[in-house]
Amino acid sequence: EAQVTQNPRYLITVTGKKLTVTCSQNMNHEYMSWYRQDPGLGLRQIYYSMNVEVTDKGDVPEGYKVSRKEKRNFPLILESPSPNQTSLYFCASIPRRGGLDNEQFFGPGTRLTVL
Amino acid sequence: QKEVEQNSGPLSVPEGAIASLNCTYSDRGSQSFFWYRQYSGKSPELIMSIYSNGDKEDGRFTAQLNKASQYVSLLIRDSQPSDSATYLCAVNGRGAGGTSYGKLTFGQGTILTVHP
Numbered sequence: 001e002a003q004v005t006q007n008p009r010y011l012i013t014v015t016g017k018k019l020t021v022t023c024s025q026n027m028n029h030e031y032m033s034w035y036r037q038d039p040g041l042g043l044r045q046i047y048y049s050m051n052v053e054v055t056d057k058g059d060v061p062e063g064y065k066v067s068r069k070e071k072r073n074f075p076l077i078l079e080s081p082s083p084n085q086t087s088l089y090f091c092a093s094i095p096r097r098g099g100l101d102n103e104q105f106f107g108p109g110t111r112l113t114v115l
Numbered sequence: 116q117k118e119v120e121q122n123s124g125p126l127s128v129p130e131g132a133i134a135s136l137n138c139t140y141s142d143r144g145s146q147s148f149f150w151y152r153q154y155s156g157k158s159p160e161l162i163m164s165i166y167s168n169g170d171k172e173d174g175r176f177t178a179q180l181n182k183a184s185q186y187v188s189l190l191i192r193d194s195q196p197s198d199s200a201t202y203l204c205a206v207n208g209r210g211a212g213g214t215s216y217g218k219l220t221f222g223q224g225t226i227l228t229v230h231p
Contacts, residue, residue: 042203042223043159056218104161104219
């Protein structure tokens, strides 16, 4: 089944404890992206990746790191989480079809709480 | 001004009515426009994409784009209770590296409730 998977789905942690949220897609998509969703603010892009070893900042990259060492994986790293990073996180992947079509396929989401 | 702004909600319509969702965007260079539906606790799912001025119809959904006015809308005809969800407008933009593919900016969403 074609899908985007995220782990963990739920995480409660404490301030300053490094964590990684994994994202994996099995559709051989070139592009992958991370978003956070907060009430009243919609989805905001954190980082995206156009290919292996190629990443670019989204709208809210501060406090986050990403890496793209393999095409299928795009982990999100919080080196020192803070309470303002409590949010719902979505990973997405995008097939390279050319032209203007860049539909994003979303993972199920990871709900993160930083105490 | 926000880059992508949606009409404030929540929006409530009776079953069978037309629901109208609106979105404006600030980047005149944007070329791709999307409407996503998100049920509570679930991930967004794409329902419409539009790239050219005018209307695009798919079943009960019609997307309308006016690039001169920087405006995109979604009409849902014969609204059903199952259409009750948050609708997200998304517009492609330009990343820090100048690329646009994959760079999406979302509006804050409009909550739609269709009551029987």
